[in-house]
Amino acid sequence: xxxxxxxxxxxxxxQLIDPxxxxxxxxALAVRYAEKAGVDLFLAGGSLTSVxxxxxxxxxxxxxxxxxxxxxxNLTQLTTEADAIFLLSLISGRNPELLIGNHVIAAPxxxxxREKVIPVGYMLIDCGGGTSVEYMSQTLxxxxxxxxxxxxxxxxxxxLGMKAIYLEGGxxxxxxxxxxxxxxxREQLTIPLIAGGGLDTPEKVDEAxxxxxxxxxxxxxxxxxxxxxxxxxxxxxxxxRLSVTI
Numbered sequence: 001x002x003x004x005x006x007x008x009x010x011x012x013x014x015q016l017i018d019p020x021x022x023x024x025x026x027x028a029l030a031v032r033y034a035e036k037a038g039v040d041l042f043l044a045g046g047s048l049t050s051v052x053x054x055x056x057x058x059x060x061x062x063x064x065x066x067x068x069x070x071x072x073x074n075l076t077q078l079t080t081e082a083d084a085i086f087l088l089s090l091i092s093g094r095n096p097e098l099l100i101g102n103h104v105i106a107a108p109x110x111x112x113x114r115e116k117v118i119p120v121g122y123m124l125i126d127c128g129g130g131t132s133v134e135y136m137s138q139t140l141x142x143x144x145x146x147x148x149x150x151x152x153x154x155x156x157x158x159x160l161g162m163k164a165i166y167l168e169g170g171x172x173x174x175x176x177x178x179x180x181x182x183x184x185x186r187e188q189l190t191i192p193l194i195a196g197g198g199l200d201t202p203e204k205v206d207e208a209x210x211x212x213x214x215x216x217x218x219x220x221x222x223x224x225x226x227x228x229x230x231x232x233x234x235x236x237x238x239x240x241r242l243s244v245t246i
Contacts, residue, residue, distance in 0.1 A: 002115040003084035005041070005069075007164070007192035007214050010243065012040040013205075013236045015229060016071065016196070016219035017060065019044065019051035026223070027056070031063045033226045037233035043217060044082065045071035047132040047171065054079035069118075073136070075102055078109050085110070085117050088166070091157045092123040093139025120194070121157030121165045123150065125177045127198055131170030141170070147184040154185045154193075165189060167213075169197025171220060176204050179211035186212030200224075202231035209239050 005012070015034055017027070022044075034042070042064075044057050053070065058081050060068050070082035087110070090098035110117055124133055126141040134141055142150050154165045167177045167185065176198035186193050195208045196217030205216050216236070221228045 003118055005084065005118070005192075005215075010240045011209055011213075011236045012215040013038075013229075013233050014041045014043050014069070014194075014215055014217045015039050015222055016043045016045075016217050017056060018046045018219070018223070019053050019056045020046065021223055022051065022056045022059075024059075027059060028063060029226060030222065031060065031066075033222075033229050034066060035064055037230045038237070039066055039229060039233065040215075041067045041069055043069050043071040043086070045073050045077050047073040047136040052079075053077040054081045057081040075105055078106055080113055082116065085113075086120045086166075087117050088120050088122040089157070089162070090124065090137055090139060091121045091153055091160075091162075092125070092142050093137055095137055095139050098137055098139070118164065119162050121154065121160075121162035123153055123157075123165065123167050125150065125167055125169055125181065125197075127169030127177060128174030131173055131197075133168065133170040144178060144181075147181050150181050151184050151188050155188050158189055158191050162191065164192040164194055164215075166194040166196065166217075168195075171197070173198040176208060179207045182208055182211035182213055199232075200228065202228070202235050205232045205235045209235060 057068050067083040070085045124141040126144045157165055169177050182195055192214040194215045195213040199205050200221035208216055218232055
């Protein structure tokens, strides 16, 4: 069955699970909070991990019926366990391995489960502080405030066939992607827009949704404060109620 994410129907809230921080106790706690809050899906993966992602996804699927999407940081994280796979192209950078090289190597593995694959244009934005993604990818982020570059990059990704665009501050970002950039990109896209990184309060989630993000990804903030996912889902629910009444 082809992987389907209900982008067009409503705002979505996803929780990113870092395999290196996904011990049995922390995973069970994350699932408990996520189910209670009504998280739409889990993303599993990271820039650098020593823990097999497939095992983490398998355990998540044993614990919950919330869909799990593979968010691969590198080729070693490829697995058939997930319900869907974000095939990420780092379109903000100029590293050929992350634009097409790794994808060629992965193609023989992915071709037999292509119905699960969702091509996503990944855009790293400078949100202050050195991030894991910046270091591991050996690419420069798009400067904060350069909305015109972000818009042109996102539109290029759409025209190249991406099914969604992901604006990311990266793990370790000091602040989220500026709402003005989210808004500028949203106005020029016809495909879903995802925002993540630095969204560590419900107020920041509210700003990102208000600017036009279709899906918000919460990661490190939940590890430090599990209640964050509850507040973030309440914000999402309010936007979804507003969209029904308009």
